[in-house]
Amino acid sequence: MSAATTSAATDPFSGTGREYQPLRSYAAIGDGRTVALVARDGSIDWLCIPDLDSPSLFGAILDSTQGGRFELCPEIPFTVERRYLPDTNVLETTFVTDRGSVRVTDAMTLPAGLAPGRELVRVIEGLSGLVPLRWSVEPRFAYGFSPGRLETRLGFLVALAGSDAVAVCSWSAGEPTCNRGRVNARIEAAEGTRAQIALSISHQEPLVFPARHEVDQRLENTIAYWKGWASSRTYDGPWREAVIRSALGLKLLVFAPSGAIAAAATTSLPEQLGGERNWDYRYSWVRDSAFTLDAFLRLGCPYEAEAFFWWLMQASQLKHPRLQVLYRLGGGSSAPERILDLDGYRGSKPVRVGNAAAGQSQLDVYGDLFQTAWLFASARNGLDQDIARRLAEIADFICTIWREQDSGIWEVRSEPVHFIHSKMMCWVALDRAAKLARAGLVPDRHRKLWEREAKAVQTYVEANGWSEAKQSYVRSAGSRELDASLLMAVLLGYDDRGGHRLRATVRAIRKELGKGPLLYRYTGEDGLSGGEGFFLTCSFWLVDALARLGQLDEAAETMDTLVALANDVGLYAEEVEPETGEFLGNFPQGLVHLALINAAASFSEQQRQ
Amino acid sequence: MSFWGAIVGGFVGTLVLTTGLRAGSEFGLTRMDLPFLLGTAFSGDRTRAKAIGYGLHFVAGQAFAAMYYGVFVVIGESGWLLGGTFGLIHALFAGTALVSVLLPVVHPRMGSTQSAANSRPLLEPPGFMMLNYGPSTPAVTVITHVIYGAIVGGFISLSG
Numbered sequence: 001m002s003a004a005t006t007s008a009a010t011d012p013f014s015g016t017g018r019e020y021q022p023l024r025s026y027a028a029i030g031d032g033r034t035v036a037l038v039a040r041d042g043s044i045d046w047l048c049i050p051d052l053d054s055p056s057l058f059g060a061i062l063d064s065t066q067g068g069r070f071e072l073c074p075e076i077p078f079t080v081e082r083r084y085l086p087d088t089n090v091l092e093t094t095f096v097t098d099r100g101s102v103r104v105t106d107a108m109t110l111p112a113g114l115a116p117g118r119e120l121v122r123v124i125e126g127l128s129g130l131v132p133l134r135w136s137v138e139p140r141f142a143y144g145f146s147p148g149r150l151e152t153r154l155g156f157l158v159a160l161a162g163s164d165a166v167a168v169c170s171w172s173a174g175e176p177t178c179n180r181g182r183v184n185a186r187i188e189a190a191e192g193t194r195a196q197i198a199l200s201i202s203h204q205e206p207l208v209f210p211a212r213h214e215v216d217q218r219l220e221n222t223i224a225y226w227k228g229w230a231s232s233r234t235y236d237g238p239w240r241e242a243v244i245r246s247a248l249g250l251k252l253l254v255f256a257p258s259g260a261i262a263a264a265a266t267t268s269l270p271e272q273l274g275g276e277r278n279w280d281y282r283y284s285w286v287r288d289s290a291f292t293l294d295a296f297l298r299l300g301c302p303y304e305a306e307a308f309f310w311w312l313m314q315a316s317q318l319k320h321p322r323l324q325v326l327y328r329l330g331g332g333s334s335a336p337e338r339i340l341d342l343d344g345y346r347g348s349k350p351v352r353v354g355n356a357a358a359g360q361s362q363l364d365v366y367g368d369l370f371q372t373a374w375l376f377a378s379a380r381n382g383l384d385q386d387i388a389r390r391l392a393e394i395a396d397f398i399c400t401i402w403r404e405q406d407s408g409i410w411e412v413r414s415e416p417v418h419f420i421h422s423k424m425m426c427w428v429a430l431d432r433a434a435k436l437a438r439a440g441l442v443p444d445r446h447r448k449l450w451e452r453e454a455k456a457v458q459t460y461v462e463a464n465g466w467s468e469a470k471q472s473y474v475r476s477a478g479s480r481e482l483d484a485s486l487l488m489a490v491l492l493g494y495d496d497r498g499g500h501r502l503r504a505t506v507r508a509i510r511k512e513l514g515k516g517p518l519l520y521r522y523t524g525e526d527g528l529s530g531g532e533g534f535f536l537t538c539s540f541w542l543v544d545a546l547a548r549l550g551q552l553d554e555a556a557e558t559m560d561t562l563v564a565l566a567n568d569v570g571l572y573a574e575e576v577e578p579e580t581g582e583f584l585g586n587f588p589q590g591l592v593h594l595a596l597i598n599a600a601a602s603f604s605e606q607q608r609q
Numbered sequence: 610m611s612f613w614g615a616i617v618g619g620f621v622g623t624l625v626l627t628t629g630l631r632a633g634s635e636f637g638l639t640r641m642d643l644p645f646l647l648g649t650a651f652s653g654d655r656t657r658a659k660a661i662g663y664g665l666h667f668v669a670g671q672a673f674a675a676m677y678y679g680v681f682v683v684i685g686e687s688g689w690l691l692g693g694t695f696g697l698i699h700a701l702f703a704g705t706a707l708v709s710v711l712l713p714v715v716h717p718r719m720g721s722t723q724s725a726a727n728s729r730p731l732l733e734p735p736g737f738m739m740l741n742y743g744p745s746t747p748a749v750t751v752i753t754h755v756i757y758g759a760i761v762g763g764f765i766s767l768s769g
Contacts, residue, residue, distance in 0.1 A: 031726055033725055117722070203722075257721060331741045384654070384656060386655055
């Protein structure tokens with residue numbers, strides 16, 4: 001649990017002038033369909049309904065004036081202590097004031113019985129003294145562009161917009177009133193008292209008005225479910241607490257209806273404050289697939305692993321054998337990018353929804369797919385026939401396209417080039433395809449072709465992707481720039497014909513792209529203005545690479561530092577600002593947590609050996 | 610009009626419908642695979658599921674042909690044009706309710722809008738008009754079902 005002094009926010013009833021909270025101050029709660037972000041001051045500043053990739057109901061994190069939020073905090077100055085209830089995704093925030101203390105428990109409950117379509121629950125418990133609190137629900141549908149209207153139904157205040165409806169249900173939480181599109185109330189929380197506020201959310205169906213005891217029951221069931229899920233994880237190595245928190249964070253990003261995993265819960269949180277590097281991460285990237293399956297299997301999550309693999313193979317069927325970079329959580333392939341007229345987090349414009357990277361060509365995704373299939377087939381000792389046939393066809397396709405230029409793993413918006421990481425991943429794809437064929441898991445009619453082409457890729461990489469001057473593999477053919485994605489070559493077992501080149505590359509990347517344990521992704525052109533922060537995923541890849549190369553002391557030291565960089569509840573954004581240590585980018589970031597889990601697991605395995 | 614016309618029409622219509630959907634998939638127009646969706650309700654093995662699903666799909670094709678026949682008898686009229694209209698209604702019903710809403714609710718391996726963290730679906734839900742399976746899915750569904758309806762209506766009409 002952590003504590004920090006916080007002033008009471010500016011008057012939440014005023015509706016303007018509220019400052020943006022640091023990204024580090026957010027915790028995530030969710031139900032496997034959508035995610036809400038709760039700031040340390042008790043304000044829920046992000047929630048999309050009904051699903052993670054739907055428009056926002058609360059979007060204050062992207063526009064503090066127009067976005068909408070759900071505030072709940074003492075009316076007097078307070079300090080905050082905060083934690084997740086152990087082994088759950090249920091958040092507990094304790095406000096301590098001069099007049100006493102009060103505890104708020106926040107959760108998205110899991111459905112049971114006739115439950116609301118989605119339900120956000122906040123329970124207020126007086127711990128000591130008498131604490132004056134105020135709460136305010138400011139629903140702003142469709143990213144804030146549809147304020148909706150407030151009506152009273154069955155004694156509850158209901159916000160309505162199109163086919164969406166939100167009922168504000170409260171018990172012992174004051175007398176809610178309407179004011180300029182907001183539901184406001186004041187409450188005095190005395191020691192031993194308990195109040196509940198539940199948002200019952202419906203989409204294209206009638207609202208369900210929950211009873212007070214049903215809300216409590218669902219909250220209890222939700223806590224019990226998360227505890228049961230966390231206790232079923234099999235990892236027992238070092239940094240277990242961070243690994244389990246990462247697993248719980250990832251589980252929030254798993255879109256239960258399909259099994260897909262979102263890259264993050266948000267859109268357009270900036271990689272540079274005030275900059276244009278603001279992207280929508282509420283999609284599932286093939287790039288993350290191998291890490292996802294590896295992490296699920298290492299954590300003992302066979303159901304999540306199987307659901308994800310089924311989803312991936314189904315989603316990628318439409319444009320077979322060509323893979324898209326990313327897919328919608330429901331499996332769709334279209335993600336048209338558009339700009340919303342919002343202020344952006346701390347003025348970071350543009351705010352984008354959709355992601356144009358969906359249309360890019362990235363050759364590395366084929367390596368990710370085949371590594372995923374290899375892990376899945378190894379764990380299951382088999383592949384279904386039609387998947388095996390499709391994989392063989394994709395391997396044939398790779399033989400025809402690996403010589404092409406692409407946009408690379410980082411989705412640069414400059415002209416395509418021959419990225420060395422992409423070529424290495426094509427080698428990984430063909431190598432795994434041949435292995436699957438040798439194991440009798442995919443048709444082996446073209447195995448010799450795959451082996452021959454894998455050698456050709458390797459010859460290309462060794463001839464064009466190595467710099468004697470830098471003593472490192474480089475970002476693109478013939479360049480002298482480095483790229484931290486090359487660390488993946490160690491993680492995925494790229495054969496550098498002797499081993500010294502990969503080891504040297506790790507050294508060079510640390511020297512040129514690193515500052516302590518932190519790494520920049522790359523140097524050089526990417527077609528965008530401005531810069532970015534340290535990319536946390538790459539730092540965890542560094543730990544993984546060091547562990548696999550046997551440098552365990554360095555790996556442990558780096559890992560300790562990185563684990564300490566998490567926020568007070570153990571979550572990470574995509575990047576860290578070099579000067580201030582503030583989080584940058586979308587949050588919570590799935591790839592960072594995947595990399596943390598896999599780094600810890602690799603270290604643990606190497607340590608045992 | 611005879612019931613045998615419905616049986617033969619249902620068989621031929623389903624054959625053409627299945628072939629059309631499969632062709633749509635091969636041409637990259639849709640990921641919808643009705644036999645697979647039906648079969649996975651009974652088996653988690655993809656190959657076995659498809660075999661079961663093809664059988665179920667043909668049974669469903671016969672059942673719908675029988676329903677068409679019943680309506681033709683009631684209104685005292687049949688024909689390929691009327692059958693095609695039934696096929697259009699059939700497709701819209703399938704896209705908006707039958708496959709989009711009802712199937713996810715009863716299918717043990719399919720996600721639905723109500724699936725949450727505590728559930729374990731393996732199959733993505735179809736979504737409205739089955740758009741999750743590709744933007745051309747509604748068009749493929751409508752065209753193939755209109756052809757199915759026209760064949761069923763035509764055979765019933767020709768059966769005397």
